[in-house]
Amino acid sequence: MTLPVYSVAALVTGALLVAGLAGPLTKRPRWAVALGVVTALVAAYFSAHQPGTTPLITHAAAIFLIVALLLGPALELHHRQQRPEVVALTLLAGTGAIVLATGGDLLQLIIGMETLSLSSSLLVALGRGESAPEAAFKYFVLAAVSLTALVYGLGLIFVSTGSLAFPSGPLTPLLSAGLVLMTAGFAFELALVPLHWGALDAYTAAAPAAAGAVMALSKLGAIVAIARLAPLAGGEFLLVLAMVGLLTAVWATLGALAQHEIRRLLAYSAIAHAGFLAMAAGSGAAGRQAAIFYVVVYGATAMLVFAALAGLGPEPIGIGELPERLGLQRSLALCLGLMSLAGIPPLPGFWAKLALFGPVWQALGPVPTIIGVAAAVAAAVYYLKPVPDLWGSLRLSAPRPRGNAGVVVAGLVVLVFTVLPSIVWANIGTV
Amino acid sequence: MSQWLAWSFLFTVPGLVLGSTGAVKRPGLASIPGPIAILALAVAWLVGAGQPTAIELGGWLPFVPDGRFLLRVDALSAFMLGVLGLVSACVYVYSLGYLEGDPGIRRFFAFLDVFVGAMALLVTAGNLAVLLIGWTGVGMTSFFLISFWRDRPGTLYAGLQAIAANAVGDGALILAAVVVPAGCGDLASLQRCTGGLGGAPLLAALIVVAASAKSAQGPLYFWLPSAMAGPTPISALIHAATMVAAGVYLLARTYPVLALTPAAVGATAVLGVVTALFGAVMSLRQTNLKRGLAYSTVSQLGYMFAAIGFGAPFAAIFHLGSQAFFKALLFLAAGVVIHALAGEEELAAMGGLGRALPAAMLAFVAGSASLFGLPLTAGAFSKDAILDAGFGIAPLLAWSLIAGALLSGMYIGRLFFATFYAPPPDEPRHLHPVSPTLIWPLLPLAIGSLTFGFAQFPLGGLGHVLEPALGPGEMLSLSSPAGIVAAWLGLLGFIVGTRWRVRRDEGARPLPERYGWVDWASSVSVAVAEGFARVQNGRTGRYVLATVLGFAAILLASRFG
Numbered sequence: 001m002t003l004p005v006y007s008v009a010a011l012v013t014g015a016l017l018v019a020g021l022a023g024p025l026t027k028r029p030r031w032a033v034a035l036g037v038v039t040a041l042v043a044a045y046f047s048a049h050q051p052g053t054t055p056l057i058t059h060a061a062a063i064f065l066i067v068a069l070l071l072g073p074a075l076e077l078h079h080r081q082q083r084p085e086v087v088a089l090t091l092l093a094g095t096g097a098i099v100l101a102t103g104g105d106l107l108q109l110i111i112g113m114e115t116l117s118l119s120s121s122l123l124v125a126l127g128r129g130e131s132a133p134e135a136a137f138k139y140f141v142l143a144a145v146s147l148t149a150l151v152y153g154l155g156l157i158f159v160s161t162g163s164l165a166f167p168s169g170p171l172t173p174l175l176s177a178g179l180v181l182m183t184a185g186f187a188f189e190l191a192l193v194p195l196h197w198g199a200l201d202a203y204t205a206a207a208p209a210a211a212g213a214v215m216a217l218s219k220l221g222a223i224v225a226i227a228r229l230a231p232l233a234g235g236e237f238l239l240v241l242a243m244v245g246l247l248t249a250v251w252a253t254l255g256a257l258a259q260h261e262i263r264r265l266l267a268y269s270a271i272a273h274a275g276f277l278a279m280a281a282g283s284g285a286a287g288r289q290a291a292i293f294y295v296v297v298y299g300a301t302a303m304l305v306f307a308a309l310a311g312l313g314p315e316p317i318g319i320g321e322l323p324e325r326l327g328l329q330r331s332l333a334l335c336l337g338l339m340s341l342a343g344i345p346p347l348p349g350f351w352a353k354l355a356l357f358g359p360v361w362q363a364l365g366p367v368p369t370i371i372g373v374a375a376a377v378a379a380a381v382y383y384l385k386p387v388p389d390l391w392g393s394l395r396l397s398a399p400r401p402r403g404n405a406g407v408v409v410a411g412l413v414v415l416v417f418t419v420l421p422s423i424v425w426a427n428i429g430t431v
Numbered sequence: 432m433s434q435w436l437a438w439s440f441l442f443t444v445p446g447l448v449l450g451s452t453g454a455v456k457r458p459g460l461a462s463i464p465g466p467i468a469i470l471a472l473a474v475a476w477l478v479g480a481g482q483p484t485a486i487e488l489g490g491w492l493p494f495v496p497d498g499r500f501l502l503r504v505d506a507l508s509a510f511m512l513g514v515l516g517l518v519s520a521c522v523y524v525y526s527l528g529y530l531e532g533d534p535g536i537r538r539f540f541a542f543l544d545v546f547v548g549a550m551a552l553l554v555t556a557g558n559l560a561v562l563l564i565g566w567t568g569v570g571m572t573s574f575f576l577i578s579f580w581r582d583r584p585g586t587l588y589a590g591l592q593a594i595a596a597n598a599v600g601d602g603a604l605i606l607a608a609v610v611v612p613a614g615c616g617d618l619a620s621l622q623r624c625t626g627g628l629g630g631a632p633l634l635a636a637l638i639v640v641a642a643s644a645k646s647a648q649g650p651l652y653f654w655l656p657s658a659m660a661g662p663t664p665i666s667a668l669i670h671a672a673t674m675v676a677a678g679v680y681l682l683a684r685t686y687p688v689l690a691l692t693p694a695a696v697g698a699t700a701v702l703g704v705v706t707a708l709f710g711a712v713m714s715l716r717q718t719n720l721k722r723g724l725a726y727s728t729v730s731q732l733g734y735m736f737a738a739i740g741f742g743a744p745f746a747a748i749f750h751l752g753s754q755a756f757f758k759a760l761l762f763l764a765a766g767v768v769i770h771a772l773a774g775e776e777e778l779a780a781m782g783g784l785g786r787a788l789p790a791a792m793l794a795f796v797a798g799s800a801s802l803f804g805l806p807l808t809a810g811a812f813s814k815d816a817i818l819d820a821g822f823g824i825a826p827l828l829a830w831s832l833i834a835g836a837l838l839s840g841m842y843i844g845r846l847f848f849a850t851f852y853a854p855p856p857d858e859p860r861h862l863h864p865v866s867p868t869l870i871w872p873l874l875p876l877a878i879g880s881l882t883f884g885f886a887q888f889p890l891g892g893l894g895h896v897l898e899p900a901l902g903p904g905e906m907l908s909l910s911s912p913a914g915i916v917a918a919w920l921g922l923l924g925f926i927v928g929t930r931w932r933v934r935r936d937e938g939a940r941p942l943p944e945r946y947g948w949v950d951w952a953s954s955v956s957v958a959v960a961e962g963f964a965r966v967q968n969g970r971t972g973r974y975v976l977a978t979v980l981g982f983a984a985i986l987l988a989s990r991f992g
Contacts (some may be wrong), residue, residue, distance in 0.1 A: 180986055188978070257956050354495055354609065385591065391538060422491065
């Protein structure tokens with residue numbers, strides 16, 4: 001895995017350009033979005049011929065960025081001057097995710113993670129409503145706590161090996177502790193269970209237009225970093241990782257079952273999917289491959305769901321109100337997204353589950369797999385509850401809130417993954 | 432021709448597109464050719480002895496042991512397609528009249544089209560991966576159709592019960608698809624795939640669990656009576672003739688794997704017999720016409736599971752065909768009554784309708800006769816096949832099924848009398864006119880209920896056609912003692928049943944039955960939700976403490992794990 005230097009440079013340049021031109025761009029927000037989309041496309045192009053998994057990660061991040069940018073106009077901001085800032089922050093969040101995933105040494109991983117966390121906190125804070133800044137603050141404070149763990153772990157590794165590179169060689173207790181701490185720090189970004197508190201509130205409070213990007217990018221970056229780092233700490237730690245994942249999946253599924261507000265439901269669902277990702281990452285080489293497949297597919301689905309909800313305002317949205325507030329296109333998109341999250345074939349969420357449980361069975365045995373499968377299928381109940389009402393309210397003419405381009409792009413990506421899951425799978429190199 | 436039949440899961444797509452976009456003015460009309468095409472091709476294949484064929488697209492799902500897109504057409508799938516095509520064609524025509532004027536009628540036909548496509552995919556699936564798509568697809572559309580009426584209370588809850596039960600089955604089937612060794616998953620050669628963890632017994636157990644969930648057997652029966660909250664055409668098509676039979680189809684298709692584990696086969700027999708008797712007894716207690724028929728379906732599916740358990744997959748499939756005819760007929764006839772009474776389903780509000788609705792009454796008689804096993808009807812022959820197989824393997828279970836024949840006659844006789852000949856309620860009632868589109872579809876189903884048995888008796892044609900897939904089919908005779916006893920008991924039961932008065936003071940229960948344990952489960956989940964709200968309480972200090980403790984816990988676990 002190599003860091004796609006030109007792609008990262010392109011994204012940073014684009015972000016700085018938008019931020020620098022923030023004044024003139026305030027009056028022409030579409031130009032800011034266009035500039036951002038072009039930047040993402042350029043970054044994807046630059047990484048197209050890199051070896052290994054890097055192109056897949058960069059392209060996935062680029063897709064998430066493009067959808068998020070297209071949804072940007074739906075964000076209700078306090079000040080118009082914040083419009084270009086949102087574009088810059090989104091691009092920086094993407095940069096952070098890519099660096100976190102593909103960084104060449106441990107310090108690069110930390111830099112990527114912090115870029116991602118900081119940008120995410122600010123994107124969460126920018127939404128309207130009272131809960132957004134508060135949730136962003138909590139997320140920021142907890143990110144600082146996890147940064148402590150990360151740097152402490154890095155220090156232990158440096159003391160053991162004398163370098164900041166990915167460690168190889170014999171596993172001393174100090175080295176092992178360092179690796180565990182660093183992986184745990186990335187697990188915070190992934191939002192695994194003993195570390196998910198701030199993420200849950202942040203995902204709930206963020207405006208849907210931003211929440212999707214924050215979720216998708218953080219999971220993309222974090223799971224790849226974990227997949228690269230955790231095996232170095234030995235097989236027993238992989239088992240711990242997988243069990244933490246199982247615990248997360250069960251916890252979040254239980255938490256989600258009783259939610260009545262759609263954004264909190266989706267936040268718990270994101271935590272549950274993080275749990276499945278961790279289970280996969282702890283299940284050997286085949287599991288790591290499945291984890292990368294899962295995160296790309298899940299990210300696309302999350303973008304679709306949040307694109308459907310974008311622009312509905314900062315107040316809580318009860319699940320029962322959805323049919324009246326969504327037009328035809330968004331209702332269909334939400335149904336598709338919810339069914340994919342529930343794991344209904346032939347949607348990509350089902351492929352992801354199928355890819356995941358084979359390696360988990362091989363690595364962990366029958367009992368954890370059965371519990372995981374049970375959590376996955378139980379989740380179908382809460383994902384599918386709103387769907388009949390959404391189908392029932394579909395009318396050929398209905399109100400259309402803004403931001404539809406993002407819905408269309410996200411929908412197309414999900415449909416491509418439905419029919420051709422191998423397009424993702426074939427591009428996963430060894431991890 | 433086999434190639435065409437393999438793609439039959441796409442035949443309803445044109446109807447779906449034309450219907451849901453409004454390109455064809457009359458809702459539902461665009462969808463009618465789809466099932467008819469499936470029926471025509473399937474019959475042509477069966478009668479013309481078409482050649483088995485397979486369609487294979489490799490490399491589709493690289494992450495499962497067998498990830499090809501594999502479709503296979505053989506005699507068994509052609510037979511299932513024929514059943515699907517015939518019953519769905521009747522139901523489509525019937526629904527034109529039944530749902531006329533309903534604002535959601537386009538959505539209804541769209542769901543039906545998706546269902547038929549998914550069911551066709553299920554029966555033509557060549558490996559577990561494709562089977563899973565069809566399997567979950569029919570479960571999804573069943574959910575959408577059960578909860579079709581958004582303005583009636585309880586339909587969503589009924590749909591979620593179906594989801595819950597289906598989820599168990601889906602989970603089992605997903606596990607089956609991933610635990611087999613690499614390269615394994617082809618349904619025709621699953622018996623060679625027993626090298627994985629758990630081997631043949633695990634695979635058999637998973638398949639039986641999946642089939643039980645889909646066919647409402649054993650503890651997973653509960654969703655089927657609740658599914659009656661959906662429109663009656665759906666009860667006829669999905670919850671009587673096709674989807675619930677998918678479990679039986681799966682057992683028949685994978686019988687070679689099951690046969691490797693005699694305990695699994697025996698368990699299936701016991702499960703089938705127990706459920707057959709349970710369903711029959713429960714039907715006698717119902718005060719709602721559709722629920723009475725739903726429990727009857729549970730019972731009849733138990734007979735099919737018992738057949739599998741007796742080592743007679745042909746008998747199970749034969750009975751699947753009979754039940755498709757007579758149960759769909761019974762439901763559609765019930766639908767005529769319900770439609771005439773403007774949605775009333777309670778037996779207490781019925782009675783005396785024999786003269787006003789003669790077609791429905793005659794249809795119900797035909798269906799009942801086949802159900803309780805009047806000699807020469809389809810149901811009689813197929814039940815004979817099961818009983819004959821049973822006496823060879825487990826006589827006690829077979830005698831239990833014969834006792835069940837008495838109960839079958841009783842419950843159907845009770846429903847028949849209460850609907851058509853009991854004294855009507857005192858309040859005057861106005862019968863809504865019944866359009867011909869509700870009556871004509873009854874005819875092919877009635878003919879099938881009465882004559883389908885002759886496909887096997889006396890020449891054994893059906894058994895011969897299905898032999899490559901299911902092994903030799905049982906030859907039938909009119910003089911088997913078990914068959915004669917069962918027939919007389921059935922007739923006796925029917926007569927007794929007509930004397931059974933439904934208590935009139937029980938009143939209407941508009942909401943689906945709430946089962947005690949489901950209520951317990953929901954109060955547990957409320958408690959869990961409150962627990963979560965207390966933990967995830969928004970207090971930053973708590974979060975920081977919990978996070979730091981979390982890091983510590985992970986570190987400790989990795990040192991001592």
